[in-house]
Amino acid sequence: MSTPTTDRVALVTGGSGGIGRVAAERLARDGFAVAVQYAGNKARAEETVAAITVAGGRALAVGGDIADESAMSAAFDAVESAFGGIDVVVNTAGIMILAPIATLDLADLDRMHRTNIRGTFVVSQQAARRVRPGGAIVNVSTSVVRTQLPGYGAYVASKAAVEGLTLILARELRGRDITVNAVAPGPTATPLFLDGKDDATIANFAKATPLERLGEPGDIAEVVSFLAGPARWVNGQVLYANGGLA
Template structure:
Protein backbone atom coordinates (compact mmCIF):
# COMPACT_ATOMS: atom_id res chain seq x y z
CA UNK A 1 0.00 0.00 0.00
CA UNK A 2 1.28 3.46 -0.84
CA UNK A 3 1.12 6.21 1.73
CA UNK A 4 -1.23 8.12 -0.57
CA UNK A 5 -4.01 5.52 -0.45
CA UNK A 6 -7.09 6.87 1.26
CA UNK A 7 -8.78 4.82 3.96
CA UNK A 8 -12.49 4.59 4.73
CA UNK A 9 -14.46 3.11 7.62
CA UNK A 10 -18.05 2.17 6.77
CA UNK A 11 -20.29 1.21 9.68
CA UNK A 12 -23.10 -1.16 8.81
CA UNK A 13 -20.99 -2.09 5.81
CA UNK A 14 -21.93 -5.74 5.43
CA UNK A 15 -25.42 -5.33 3.96
CA UNK A 16 -27.76 -3.04 2.05
CA UNK A 17 -26.73 0.55 1.45
CA UNK A 18 -23.60 0.19 3.56
CA UNK A 19 -22.33 -2.71 1.48
CA UNK A 20 -22.86 -0.82 -1.76
CA UNK A 21 -20.93 2.10 -0.29
CA UNK A 22 -18.08 -0.27 0.61
CA UNK A 23 -17.93 -1.56 -2.96
CA UNK A 24 -18.07 1.92 -4.48
CA UNK A 25 -15.36 3.39 -2.26
CA UNK A 26 -13.15 0.38 -2.89
CA UNK A 27 -13.65 0.83 -6.64
CA UNK A 28 -12.56 4.44 -6.17
CA UNK A 29 -9.30 3.20 -4.67
CA UNK A 30 -9.96 3.34 -0.94
CA UNK A 31 -8.79 0.72 1.51
CA UNK A 32 -12.03 -0.06 3.35
CA UNK A 33 -12.78 -1.19 6.88
CA UNK A 34 -16.14 -2.97 6.86
CA UNK A 35 -17.75 -2.58 10.27
CA UNK A 36 -20.57 -4.95 11.18
CA UNK A 37 -22.68 -5.77 14.23
CA UNK A 38 -23.01 -9.52 14.16
CA UNK A 39 -23.31 -11.24 10.78
CA UNK A 40 -19.75 -12.40 10.15
CA UNK A 41 -20.66 -14.30 6.99
CA UNK A 42 -22.12 -11.18 5.35
CA UNK A 43 -19.13 -9.08 6.40
CA UNK A 44 -16.66 -11.65 5.07
CA UNK A 45 -18.64 -11.79 1.83
CA UNK A 46 -18.40 -8.00 1.46
CA UNK A 47 -14.64 -8.16 2.00
CA UNK A 48 -14.35 -10.98 -0.53
CA UNK A 49 -16.19 -8.90 -3.13
CA UNK A 50 -13.71 -6.08 -2.68
CA UNK A 51 -10.58 -8.21 -2.64
CA UNK A 52 -11.86 -10.30 -5.55
CA UNK A 53 -12.01 -7.11 -7.59
CA UNK A 54 -8.45 -6.21 -6.64
CA UNK A 55 -9.22 -3.90 -3.73
CA UNK A 56 -8.22 -3.90 -0.08
CA UNK A 57 -10.66 -4.45 2.77
CA UNK A 58 -10.96 -5.96 6.21
CA UNK A 59 -14.00 -6.70 8.38
CA UNK A 60 -14.15 -5.48 11.99
CA UNK A 61 -16.98 -6.37 14.33
CA UNK A 62 -18.00 -3.57 16.69
CA UNK A 63 -21.13 -2.29 18.42
CA UNK A 64 -21.31 1.31 17.20
CA UNK A 65 -22.81 2.46 20.51
CA UNK A 66 -19.91 1.02 22.55
CA UNK A 67 -17.22 3.68 22.79
CA UNK A 68 -14.46 1.17 23.58
CA UNK A 69 -15.36 -1.04 20.62
CA UNK A 70 -15.49 1.97 18.30
CA UNK A 71 -12.12 3.21 19.53
CA UNK A 72 -10.71 -0.22 18.73
CA UNK A 73 -12.36 -0.08 15.29
CA UNK A 74 -10.45 3.12 14.54
CA UNK A 75 -7.27 1.70 16.10
CA UNK A 76 -7.53 -1.27 13.75
CA UNK A 77 -7.98 0.97 10.70
CA UNK A 78 -4.90 2.97 11.68
CA UNK A 79 -2.88 -0.14 12.45
CA UNK A 80 -3.81 -1.98 9.23
CA UNK A 81 -3.95 0.87 6.73
CA UNK A 82 -2.09 3.79 8.32
CA UNK A 83 -4.90 6.22 9.13
CA UNK A 84 -8.51 7.24 8.47
CA UNK A 85 -9.66 9.67 5.78
CA UNK A 86 -13.37 8.94 5.39
CA UNK A 87 -15.97 7.72 7.87
CA UNK A 88 -19.44 6.70 6.69
CA UNK A 89 -22.12 6.05 9.31
CA UNK A 90 -24.53 3.59 7.67
CA UNK A 91 -25.38 1.37 10.66
CA UNK A 92 -28.97 1.53 11.80
CA UNK A 93 -32.17 -0.22 12.85
CA UNK A 94 -35.74 0.72 11.91
CA UNK A 95 -38.62 -0.34 14.14
CA UNK A 96 -42.04 0.46 12.66
CA UNK A 97 -44.93 1.07 15.03
CA UNK A 98 -47.42 3.79 15.94
CA UNK A 99 -46.27 5.85 18.90
CA UNK A 100 -49.17 4.56 21.03
CA UNK A 101 -48.09 0.95 20.54
CA UNK A 102 -44.29 1.10 20.41
CA UNK A 103 -42.51 -1.14 22.89
CA UNK A 104 -40.20 1.19 24.78
CA UNK A 105 -37.47 -1.44 24.64
CA UNK A 106 -37.55 -0.98 20.85
CA UNK A 107 -37.30 2.77 21.37
CA UNK A 108 -34.26 2.30 23.58
CA UNK A 109 -32.61 0.11 20.95
CA UNK A 110 -33.17 2.49 18.04
CA UNK A 111 -31.92 5.42 20.13
CA UNK A 112 -28.85 3.42 21.13
CA UNK A 113 -27.90 2.21 17.66
CA UNK A 114 -28.96 5.11 15.47
CA UNK A 115 -28.38 8.14 17.67
CA UNK A 116 -25.81 7.16 20.28
CA UNK A 117 -24.05 5.04 17.65
CA UNK A 118 -23.74 7.95 15.25
CA UNK A 119 -22.52 10.20 18.06
CA UNK A 120 -19.90 7.71 19.26
CA UNK A 121 -18.58 7.06 15.75
CA UNK A 122 -18.54 10.77 14.92
CA UNK A 123 -16.70 11.46 18.17
CA UNK A 124 -13.85 9.17 17.13
CA UNK A 125 -13.98 10.51 13.57
CA UNK A 126 -13.68 14.08 14.86
CA UNK A 127 -10.52 13.11 16.71
CA UNK A 128 -8.89 11.01 13.99
CA UNK A 129 -9.92 11.82 10.42
CA UNK A 130 -6.98 13.28 8.52
CA UNK A 131 -6.95 16.65 6.75
CA UNK A 132 -8.70 16.45 3.40
CA UNK A 133 -11.08 13.84 4.78
CA UNK A 134 -14.84 13.54 5.10
CA UNK A 135 -17.49 12.31 7.51
CA UNK A 136 -20.79 11.21 5.97
CA UNK A 137 -23.76 10.30 8.17
CA UNK A 138 -26.82 8.47 6.85
CA UNK A 139 -30.06 10.19 7.77
CA UNK A 140 -33.44 9.56 6.11
CA UNK A 141 -36.04 11.46 4.12
CA UNK A 142 -38.55 10.09 6.65
CA UNK A 143 -37.74 13.22 8.68
CA UNK A 144 -39.68 15.13 5.99
CA UNK A 145 -42.16 12.47 4.90
CA UNK A 146 -43.49 12.20 8.48
CA UNK A 147 -44.93 8.79 7.61
CA UNK A 148 -47.03 7.21 10.39
CA UNK A 149 -45.26 4.40 12.22
CA UNK A 150 -41.78 5.86 11.87
CA UNK A 151 -41.67 8.32 14.77
CA UNK A 152 -38.87 6.59 16.69
CA UNK A 153 -36.72 6.13 13.59
CA UNK A 154 -37.37 9.69 12.36
CA UNK A 155 -36.50 11.09 15.78
CA UNK A 156 -33.10 9.41 15.71
CA UNK A 157 -32.41 10.61 12.18
CA UNK A 158 -33.37 14.17 13.06
CA UNK A 159 -30.78 13.87 15.82
CA UNK A 160 -28.20 12.59 13.35
CA UNK A 161 -28.82 15.65 11.18
CA UNK A 162 -28.30 17.96 14.16
CA UNK A 163 -25.03 16.21 15.04
CA UNK A 164 -23.90 16.55 11.42
CA UNK A 165 -24.52 20.28 11.15
CA UNK A 166 -22.87 21.06 14.48
CA UNK A 167 -19.83 18.82 13.93
CA UNK A 168 -19.15 20.48 10.57
CA UNK A 169 -18.79 23.78 12.42
CA UNK A 170 -16.80 22.31 15.29
CA UNK A 171 -14.19 21.05 12.81
CA UNK A 172 -13.44 24.56 11.52
CA UNK A 173 -9.84 24.76 10.32
CA UNK A 174 -9.37 20.98 10.04
CA UNK A 175 -10.15 20.62 6.29
CA UNK A 176 -12.65 17.86 7.09
CA UNK A 177 -16.15 18.02 5.65
CA UNK A 178 -19.21 16.68 7.51
CA UNK A 179 -22.46 16.01 5.66
CA UNK A 180 -25.53 13.79 5.85
CA UNK A 181 -27.33 11.92 3.10
CA UNK A 182 -31.07 11.39 3.65
CA UNK A 183 -32.34 8.63 1.34
CA UNK A 184 -35.96 8.05 0.49
CA UNK A 185 -37.24 4.48 0.12
CA UNK A 186 -34.41 2.25 -1.11
CA UNK A 187 -34.86 -1.26 -2.49
CA UNK A 188 -33.15 -3.23 0.29
CA UNK A 189 -34.23 -6.20 2.39
CA UNK A 190 -34.83 -3.77 5.29
CA UNK A 191 -37.29 -1.76 3.17
CA UNK A 192 -39.23 -4.74 1.80
CA UNK A 193 -39.65 -6.39 5.21
CA UNK A 194 -43.31 -6.42 6.25
CA UNK A 195 -44.64 -4.70 3.10
CA UNK A 196 -47.03 -6.24 0.57
CA UNK A 197 -46.72 -5.67 -3.18
CA UNK A 198 -49.46 -3.04 -3.22
CA UNK A 199 -47.75 -0.91 -0.59
CA UNK A 200 -44.38 -1.22 -2.30
CA UNK A 201 -45.93 -0.17 -5.63
CA UNK A 202 -47.60 2.85 -4.03
CA UNK A 203 -44.39 4.03 -2.40
CA UNK A 204 -42.41 3.46 -5.60
CA UNK A 205 -44.88 5.65 -7.51
CA UNK A 206 -44.44 8.65 -5.20
CA UNK A 207 -41.28 10.19 -6.73
CA UNK A 208 -41.48 11.81 -10.19
CA UNK A 209 -38.86 9.22 -11.18
CA UNK A 210 -41.54 6.56 -10.45
CA UNK A 211 -39.24 3.99 -8.88
CA UNK A 212 -37.58 3.04 -5.64
CA UNK A 213 -34.04 4.18 -5.10
CA UNK A 214 -31.23 1.66 -5.23
CA UNK A 215 -28.26 1.25 -2.88
CA UNK A 216 -26.10 2.30 -5.82
CA UNK A 217 -27.92 5.64 -6.04
CA UNK A 218 -26.87 6.42 -2.47
CA UNK A 219 -23.34 5.06 -2.88
CA UNK A 220 -22.79 7.51 -5.76
CA UNK A 221 -23.67 10.44 -3.51
CA UNK A 222 -21.51 9.21 -0.64
CA UNK A 223 -18.55 8.72 -2.99
CA UNK A 224 -19.02 12.29 -4.23
CA UNK A 225 -19.10 13.69 -0.69
CA UNK A 226 -16.16 11.53 0.35
CA UNK A 227 -13.94 12.69 -2.50
CA UNK A 228 -14.38 15.63 -4.86
CA UNK A 229 -17.17 17.53 -3.09
CA UNK A 230 -14.93 19.69 -0.92
CA UNK A 231 -17.19 22.75 -1.04
CA UNK A 232 -20.23 20.88 0.28
CA UNK A 233 -20.03 20.98 4.06
CA UNK A 234 -22.52 21.03 6.91
CA UNK A 235 -25.40 19.98 4.66
CA UNK A 236 -28.16 17.37 4.52
CA UNK A 237 -28.67 16.03 0.99
CA UNK A 238 -32.13 14.57 0.42
CA UNK A 239 -31.90 11.72 -2.08
CA UNK A 240 -35.40 10.50 -2.87
CA UNK A 241 -36.01 11.04 -6.57
CA UNK A 242 -38.00 14.21 -5.93
CA UNK A 243 -40.67 12.66 -3.71
CA UNK A 244 -40.43 15.73 -1.45
Protein backbone atom coordinates in the same frame (compact mmCIF):
# COMPACT_ATOMS: atom_id res chain seq x y z
CA MET B 1 -16.96 8.27 -13.89
CA SER B 2 -15.13 9.05 -10.68
CA THR B 3 -11.42 9.77 -10.51
CA PRO B 4 -9.62 7.13 -8.40
CA THR B 5 -7.98 8.33 -5.22
CA THR B 6 -4.67 7.02 -3.93
CA ASP B 7 -3.62 5.99 -0.46
CA ARG B 8 -6.94 6.98 1.07
CA VAL B 9 -8.79 4.92 3.67
CA ALA B 10 -12.50 4.65 4.42
CA LEU B 11 -14.34 3.01 7.31
CA VAL B 12 -17.95 2.05 6.57
CA THR B 13 -20.16 1.05 9.49
CA GLY B 14 -22.93 -1.38 8.65
CA GLY B 15 -20.81 -2.36 5.68
CA SER B 16 -21.86 -6.00 5.59
CA GLY B 17 -25.17 -5.41 3.79
CA GLY B 18 -27.64 -3.00 2.23
CA ILE B 19 -26.49 0.54 1.48
CA GLY B 20 -23.35 0.00 3.57
CA ARG B 21 -22.07 -2.87 1.46
CA VAL B 22 -22.69 -1.10 -1.84
CA ALA B 23 -21.11 2.09 -0.49
CA ALA B 24 -18.05 0.13 0.63
CA GLU B 25 -17.72 -1.47 -2.80
CA ARG B 26 -18.15 1.91 -4.52
CA LEU B 27 -15.47 3.55 -2.37
CA ALA B 28 -13.14 0.66 -3.15
CA ARG B 29 -13.70 1.31 -6.86
CA ASP B 30 -12.86 4.94 -6.18
CA GLY B 31 -9.49 3.78 -4.91
CA PHE B 32 -10.03 3.71 -1.16
CA ALA B 33 -8.78 0.96 1.09
CA VAL B 34 -11.99 0.05 2.92
CA ALA B 35 -12.70 -1.21 6.41
CA VAL B 36 -16.06 -2.99 6.56
CA GLN B 37 -17.55 -2.72 10.05
CA TYR B 38 -20.08 -5.28 11.24
CA ALA B 39 -21.93 -5.85 14.50
CA GLY B 40 -22.90 -9.51 14.45
CA ASN B 41 -22.56 -11.05 11.01
CA LYS B 42 -18.86 -11.55 10.40
CA ALA B 43 -19.47 -13.89 7.47
CA ARG B 44 -21.39 -11.25 5.51
CA ALA B 45 -18.72 -8.65 6.23
CA GLU B 46 -16.07 -11.03 4.97
CA GLU B 47 -18.14 -11.58 1.82
CA THR B 48 -17.98 -7.83 1.21
CA VAL B 49 -14.24 -7.85 1.83
CA ALA B 50 -13.84 -10.76 -0.58
CA ALA B 51 -15.85 -9.00 -3.29
CA ILE B 52 -13.68 -5.90 -2.96
CA THR B 53 -10.48 -7.94 -2.98
CA VAL B 54 -11.49 -9.97 -6.04
CA ALA B 55 -12.16 -6.69 -7.86
CA GLY B 56 -8.61 -5.57 -7.09
CA GLY B 57 -9.24 -3.45 -4.02
CA ARG B 58 -7.98 -3.53 -0.44
CA ALA B 59 -10.32 -4.25 2.44
CA LEU B 60 -10.65 -5.76 5.89
CA ALA B 61 -13.51 -6.52 8.25
CA VAL B 62 -13.71 -4.98 11.71
CA GLY B 63 -16.32 -5.96 14.29
CA GLY B 64 -17.95 -4.24 17.21
CA ASP B 65 -21.08 -2.57 18.55
CA ILE B 66 -21.17 0.99 17.17
CA ALA B 67 -22.73 2.24 20.41
CA ASP B 68 -19.85 0.87 22.50
CA GLU B 69 -17.08 3.45 22.68
CA SER B 70 -14.42 0.91 23.64
CA ALA B 71 -15.33 -1.39 20.74
CA MET B 72 -15.29 1.50 18.29
CA SER B 73 -11.99 2.82 19.60
CA ALA B 74 -10.54 -0.64 19.03
CA ALA B 75 -12.06 -0.78 15.53
CA PHE B 76 -10.55 2.57 14.59
CA ASP B 77 -7.23 1.38 16.02
CA ALA B 78 -7.38 -1.73 13.84
CA VAL B 79 -8.04 0.30 10.70
CA GLU B 80 -5.21 2.71 11.44
CA SER B 81 -2.86 -0.18 12.15
CA ALA B 82 -3.76 -1.95 8.90
CA PHE B 83 -3.90 1.01 6.53
CA GLY B 84 -1.97 3.82 8.24
CA GLY B 85 -4.84 6.22 8.97
CA ILE B 86 -8.46 7.08 8.21
CA ASP B 87 -9.70 9.67 5.72
CA VAL B 88 -13.41 8.95 5.40
CA VAL B 89 -15.97 7.55 7.81
CA VAL B 90 -19.38 6.54 6.44
CA ASN B 91 -21.91 5.70 9.13
CA THR B 92 -24.66 3.59 7.54
CA ALA B 93 -25.40 1.29 10.49
CA GLY B 94 -28.91 1.71 11.82
CA ILE B 95 -32.18 0.00 12.67
CA MET B 96 -35.80 0.87 11.88
CA ILE B 97 -38.83 -0.24 13.89
CA LEU B 98 -42.18 1.15 12.74
CA ALA B 99 -45.30 1.72 14.87
CA PRO B 100 -47.61 4.58 15.74
CA ILE B 101 -46.27 6.73 18.55
CA ALA B 102 -49.26 5.82 20.71
CA THR B 103 -48.51 2.10 20.58
CA LEU B 104 -44.74 1.83 20.11
CA ASP B 105 -43.05 -0.43 22.65
CA LEU B 106 -40.64 1.82 24.53
CA ALA B 107 -38.06 -0.95 24.49
CA ASP B 108 -38.02 -0.54 20.69
CA LEU B 109 -37.55 3.20 21.12
CA ASP B 110 -34.56 2.51 23.35
CA ARG B 111 -33.08 0.09 20.80
CA MET B 112 -33.32 2.65 18.02
CA HIS B 113 -31.97 5.37 20.29
CA ARG B 114 -28.96 3.24 21.19
CA THR B 115 -28.07 2.28 17.63
CA ASN B 116 -29.18 5.28 15.59
CA ILE B 117 -28.34 8.11 17.98
CA ARG B 118 -25.74 6.85 20.42
CA GLY B 119 -24.09 4.69 17.75
CA THR B 120 -23.84 7.58 15.30
CA PHE B 121 -22.56 9.83 18.08
CA VAL B 122 -19.88 7.35 19.19
CA VAL B 123 -18.65 6.78 15.64
CA SER B 124 -18.76 10.50 14.85
CA GLN B 125 -16.79 11.21 18.02
CA GLN B 126 -14.06 8.76 17.04
CA ALA B 127 -14.07 10.16 13.49
CA ALA B 128 -13.74 13.72 14.78
CA ARG B 129 -10.64 12.70 16.70
CA ARG B 130 -9.00 10.63 13.98
CA VAL B 131 -9.97 11.57 10.41
CA ARG B 132 -7.05 13.15 8.61
CA PRO B 133 -7.14 16.63 7.03
CA GLY B 134 -8.86 16.55 3.66
CA GLY B 135 -11.22 13.86 4.89
CA ALA B 136 -14.96 13.47 5.24
CA ILE B 137 -17.56 12.16 7.65
CA VAL B 138 -20.86 11.00 6.14
CA ASN B 139 -23.81 10.07 8.33
CA VAL B 140 -27.14 8.65 7.17
CA SER B 141 -30.54 10.17 7.90
CA THR B 142 -33.84 9.53 6.08
CA SER B 143 -36.14 11.52 3.79
CA VAL B 144 -38.99 10.70 6.16
CA VAL B 145 -37.67 13.48 8.40
CA ARG B 146 -39.23 15.72 5.75
CA THR B 147 -42.12 13.59 4.47
CA GLN B 148 -43.32 12.78 8.01
CA LEU B 149 -45.14 9.53 7.32
CA PRO B 150 -47.32 8.08 10.09
CA GLY B 151 -45.73 5.14 11.85
CA TYR B 152 -42.21 6.51 11.51
CA GLY B 153 -42.26 8.78 14.56
CA ALA B 154 -39.63 7.06 16.69
CA TYR B 155 -37.38 6.31 13.72
CA VAL B 156 -37.60 9.88 12.46
CA ALA B 157 -36.87 11.20 15.94
CA SER B 158 -33.63 9.22 15.93
CA LYS B 159 -32.66 10.38 12.44
CA ALA B 160 -33.52 14.02 13.16
CA ALA B 161 -31.00 13.73 15.99
CA VAL B 162 -28.45 12.37 13.50
CA GLU B 163 -29.00 15.42 11.30
CA GLY B 164 -28.59 17.77 14.24
CA LEU B 165 -25.31 16.31 15.46
CA THR B 166 -24.00 16.16 11.87
CA LEU B 167 -24.56 19.86 11.25
CA ILE B 168 -23.01 20.86 14.56
CA LEU B 169 -19.97 18.62 14.10
CA ALA B 170 -19.30 20.28 10.73
CA ARG B 171 -18.95 23.58 12.56
CA GLU B 172 -16.97 22.15 15.45
CA LEU B 173 -14.32 20.90 13.01
CA ARG B 174 -13.59 24.41 11.74
CA GLY B 175 -10.00 24.67 10.56
CA ARG B 176 -9.49 20.90 10.23
CA ASP B 177 -10.32 20.64 6.49
CA ILE B 178 -12.83 17.87 7.22
CA THR B 179 -16.32 17.93 5.76
CA VAL B 180 -19.29 16.55 7.69
CA ASN B 181 -22.55 15.84 5.89
CA ALA B 182 -25.54 13.52 5.97
CA VAL B 183 -27.33 11.76 3.15
CA ALA B 184 -31.08 11.24 3.55
CA PRO B 185 -32.28 8.37 1.34
CA GLY B 186 -35.85 8.04 0.20
CA PRO B 187 -37.52 4.62 -0.22
CA THR B 188 -34.62 2.37 -1.20
CA ALA B 189 -34.79 -1.34 -2.02
CA THR B 190 -32.87 -2.70 0.96
CA PRO B 191 -33.90 -5.38 3.45
CA LEU B 192 -34.32 -2.63 6.09
CA PHE B 193 -36.95 -0.91 3.93
CA LEU B 194 -38.64 -3.94 2.34
CA ASP B 195 -39.07 -6.02 5.51
CA GLY B 196 -42.70 -6.21 6.61
CA LYS B 197 -44.16 -4.39 3.59
CA ASP B 198 -46.57 -6.04 1.18
CA ASP B 199 -46.33 -5.68 -2.62
CA ALA B 200 -49.01 -2.99 -2.78
CA THR B 201 -47.27 -0.83 -0.19
CA ILE B 202 -43.95 -1.16 -1.99
CA ALA B 203 -45.60 -0.26 -5.32
CA ASN B 204 -47.15 2.84 -3.75
CA PHE B 205 -43.77 3.98 -2.47
CA ALA B 206 -42.28 3.46 -5.93
CA LYS B 207 -45.04 5.52 -7.56
CA ALA B 208 -44.60 8.34 -5.05
CA THR B 209 -41.42 9.63 -6.70
CA PRO B 210 -41.45 11.45 -10.07
CA LEU B 211 -39.02 8.79 -11.31
CA GLU B 212 -41.62 6.15 -10.39
CA ARG B 213 -39.25 3.60 -8.89
CA LEU B 214 -37.61 2.74 -5.64
CA GLY B 215 -34.08 3.86 -5.10
CA GLU B 216 -31.32 1.29 -5.30
CA PRO B 217 -28.41 1.07 -2.88
CA GLY B 218 -26.17 2.14 -5.75
CA ASP B 219 -28.07 5.43 -6.01
CA ILE B 220 -27.18 6.23 -2.41
CA ALA B 221 -23.61 4.99 -2.85
CA GLU B 222 -23.18 7.57 -5.64
CA VAL B 223 -23.99 10.34 -3.15
CA VAL B 224 -21.65 8.84 -0.56
CA SER B 225 -18.89 8.72 -3.18
CA PHE B 226 -19.50 12.38 -4.01
CA LEU B 227 -19.40 13.47 -0.37
CA ALA B 228 -16.36 11.30 0.36
CA GLY B 229 -14.35 12.58 -2.58
CA PRO B 230 -14.92 15.56 -4.86
CA ALA B 231 -17.50 17.43 -2.76
CA ARG B 232 -15.02 19.56 -0.82
CA TRP B 233 -17.26 22.64 -0.87
CA VAL B 234 -20.30 20.74 0.44
CA ASN B 235 -20.16 20.87 4.22
CA GLY B 236 -22.70 20.88 7.04
CA GLN B 237 -25.51 19.76 4.73
CA VAL B 238 -28.19 17.08 4.49
CA LEU B 239 -28.49 15.80 0.92
CA TYR B 240 -31.86 14.26 0.09
CA ALA B 241 -31.34 11.36 -2.30
CA ASN B 242 -34.92 10.31 -3.01
CA GLY B 243 -35.77 10.62 -6.68
CA GLY B 244 -37.69 13.86 -6.15
CA LEU B 245 -39.94 12.68 -3.31
CA ALA B 246 -41.56 15.78 -1.82
